[in-house]
Amino acid sequence: MKLRFYCILLLLIVLPLSAVDSIGEIKGTPKPEDPAVLTHRPESPVAASSEPESLSEGVAEIKESAVQLEEKKEPVSEAIAPEIPKAEKIPAMPKVGLESVAIPEGTPYFVGARYYEKKSGGWGWIKKTEESWKKARWAAIKESPKQFHVPHRNLKKAEEDHEFQYKLLGSFADYQVYDPVRDELLDVFIIEGYESLGAQKSIDRKPGPPGRFSSKKSGAYTRRNNIQFEDTGF
């Protein structure tokens, strides 16, 4: 009789304990997800209907294009994970239009003199064929990742074509870009092809836009305040 009583008592103690795992959580209750795991959650499909409208200039247009929420959404859990994984695969770039090609006779082109500077996004001097190098513009080159690259992308090091000259197809953009390392504005040449002319005699001009060496500032130039930009971490 006593033995039966102890058996029943033992069962009553053991059964509830077996429903609890090692860290005291009730089995079957979902554990909070690990944020590190969440960040690698595969991307979920995106609804095409959520694509926002296009936007033109001016604040009225901004208001139109803006997506202002009116509906109250359901409360969200504290940890929201990015739905696109951090390990991003970049599609391989096709080797199209990336090599030096002979420019057909009669095609208008510019002439570029490459000048490599370690801490600068400037590419070199670019001028019209008939102009002298004194009229050349110091410029950065805008590439099209899948179509047109700067010549030195085909070289092991960017400085390997220093003082090479090129026939360049393309045009100057109607905007300038900001070089955050040198804190200066640069003209932009949009490249659409090139033909290498090989190493040439150096051009007797100091590299850089007019604002770098003259009193005429580029508009973004702050070095007069003795600001130094050696540390390029941004």
Added chain:
Amino acid sequence: MLRSLILFSCFFLSLQGREWIILSGGPAIRFYEAGKERSHDKHWGNFIDSAVVRIKEIKPKLLEGDQITWLVYRPGYQSRGVELNADLLANILRRANQEGVALFWFDTQEQLINYLNSGKDRTRNKIQHLDYFGHSNKACFLFDYSNVMDSMSKDYLHTMDLKKIKNDLFTPDATCQSWGCHSGEYYSAKWKERFGVKMTGAIGKTDYSRVHSLPFLSSEKGRWAQ
């Protein structure tokens, strides 16, 4: 008399609703950054994830009538999305919806400035707070960096551009913070000079790599400054 006037002004302001602005710049594209010794933006969403963390922090501080506005530089996410073959804009939109905040895209510096100056009736809706998440050097917010062109920025807000923004947009006790690199070394001072409100910024670099967290100082002698 003056005291009553100040009290009335404060009361009036508190009635109108203040705006809390979160400003997100765009990421680089990997085509330009892959293979570099110090490669930026391996993850496309650095300036989005951290902005969402900040939005969650701000929500409990809102008073009645206050609104959070999220301004995002759209071209950066469009081009990175093309590279990734993913609709990043839809992803950002969904995040804004989840948080219940107003999302405004901007494509140019001019559009951003237009919004700040006159996107709301600034006599009634002053800006209480502004956070910036994005690339920067000590003199400039770079909304794109290595996105349109390698190592360059096409759309940016230089200290020399601050004069284009009206200087009466902020509440007297407004707070601002740049989470980008180096802002505390120069930008913060120019911001205070222009708007009369302090901007906390980093001396040194900041790092966005911690998941579900705000950026942290990553330079050896880094600190926050105003």
